[in-house]
Amino acid sequence: MTTALHERTAGPARAAGARRTGRRRRRGRPVALFLAPFLIPFAAFYLAPIGYTLYQSLFRMHRSGLGLTAPTQVFVGLANYATALGDADFRGSLLRVLLIGLVQVPLMLLFALGLALLLDAKSTLFKRVFRLAFFLPYALPGVVGAIMWSYLVAPGLSPITTAAHHLGLHLNLTSDAMLAPTIGNMLTWGWTGYNMLIIYSALQAIPAELSEAATMDGCSAWGIAWRIKVPLVRPALVLTTVFSIIGTAQLYNEPAILHNVAPNLSSTYTPIYAAYDAVNADNFNAAATESVILALLAFVLSFGFLKLVQRKGAAL
Known part of the structure; x- marks a missing residue:
C-alpha cells in the first residue's frame, strides 16, 4: 500500500521536475547564443593558448643515444619549474622587475596624479594642449620610444651625458648601476600620460558642487585636491596600479x-626577455615554463594588491 502510494506521488513529481529542467534549458539557449x-x-584566443602553454611546460625534449635521432617529447611533470627556479639568472630577472616596479610604479602614478590634478584645476590654461603633450609619449609605439631613448642614453651619442660631462660629471646611463634607472625612466616617460588620462577622466566625474561647497567653507585648492x-x-x-604591476612584469621592449x-x-x-632567449635556443618547453611562472607572479602581485586595498578600505 505504501509502495503504491509512493509510486503514484513520485511519478508526477518527476514529470514536474522534467518540465522545469526543460524550461531552464529552453531559457538558457538564447543566453548561450548571445554569449x-x-x-x-x-576560448580560442585566450584559454586555449594558456592551456597549451601549461601543457608544454610539463614536457621536455629528449634525445636518445648519441643524439643523432630525432628528439622525442617526454613528460617530466614539474621538473621544468624546478630547473627554472633553480636558475640564478632567471631568479635574478624576477627580482629585477620586482625592484624596478617597487620604485617606478609609485613614482609614475604620483606624476600621473599630479598632472591630472593640474589639468583639472580651473586656473590651468591651454588644457587641451597640455593634455595632448602629456599623452603623446604613450601614442608613440613602444618600440619607437625605446629606439629614441636608446640614442639619448647611448655612450658617445647621448646629449645627457655630454651635458653632464661639461658640468664635470662622468655619467654613463648604460652602466650596470644605471640600467635599471634608465629603463624605469623610459617606462615613466611612456606610460605617465596613459595613467594621467584615466585619473583625469575620474576627476571629471566628480560633481563640481563638492569643490564649490568646499571653497565656500574656506578650503584651499590644495585642501580640495587632497581631501x-x-x-x-x-x-x-x-586600476592604474594593477595595470602598471602587470605591465612591469611583462617588461621586454625597453631592455631588448x-x-x-x-x-x-x-x-x-x-x-x-629570458623566455624569448629560450625560444631562440629552440627550448620551447623552458620558455613555456618561464612564462607560466611570470604569469603566476603577476597574478599574485595584482591579486595581493587588490586584497590589501580592500582590507584598508574596510578598515576605513
Missing part, C-alpha cells in the same frame, strides 16, 4: 632595444 560571439573567441578629489579617484588609482647600445645588458635581464 557565443564572446565565449568562442575567448576631496584624491579620495574620490581612489578606484582609478587602484637598449641591448643594442648596452651590450652589458644580458638576454635574461627580465623574465620575458
Whole structure:
C-alpha cells in the first residue's frame, strides 16, 4: 500500500521536475547564443593558448643515444619549474622587475596624479594642449620610444651625458648601476600620460558642487585636491596600479632595444626577455615554463594588491 502510494506521488513529481529542467534549458539557449560571439573567441584566443602553454611546460625534449635521432617529447611533470627556479639568472630577472616596479610604479602614478590634478584645476590654461603633450609619449609605439631613448642614453651619442660631462660629471646611463634607472625612466616617460588620462577622466566625474561647497567653507585648492578629489579617484588609482604591476612584469621592449647600445645588458635581464632567449635556443618547453611562472607572479602581485586595498578600505 505504501509502495503504491509512493509510486503514484513520485511519478508526477518527476514529470514536474522534467518540465522545469526543460524550461531552464529552453531559457538558457538564447543566453548561450548571445554569449557565443564572446565565449568562442575567448576560448580560442585566450584559454586555449594558456592551456597549451601549461601543457608544454610539463614536457621536455629528449634525445636518445648519441643524439643523432630525432628528439622525442617526454613528460617530466614539474621538473621544468624546478630547473627554472633553480636558475640564478632567471631568479635574478624576477627580482629585477620586482625592484624596478617597487620604485617606478609609485613614482609614475604620483606624476600621473599630479598632472591630472593640474589639468583639472580651473586656473590651468591651454588644457587641451597640455593634455595632448602629456599623452603623446604613450601614442608613440613602444618600440619607437625605446629606439629614441636608446640614442639619448647611448655612450658617445647621448646629449645627457655630454651635458653632464661639461658640468664635470662622468655619467654613463648604460652602466650596470644605471640600467635599471634608465629603463624605469623610459617606462615613466611612456606610460605617465596613459595613467594621467584615466585619473583625469575620474576627476571629471566628480560633481563640481563638492569643490564649490568646499571653497565656500574656506578650503584651499590644495585642501580640495587632497581631501576631496584624491579620495574620490581612489578606484582609478587602484586600476592604474594593477595595470602598471602587470605591465612591469611583462617588461621586454625597453631592455631588448637598449641591448643594442648596452651590450652589458644580458638576454635574461627580465623574465620575458629570458623566455624569448629560450625560444631562440629552440627550448620551447623552458620558455613555456618561464612564462607560466611570470604569469603566476603577476597574478599574485595584482591579486595581493587588490586584497590589501580592500582590507584598508574596510578598515576605513
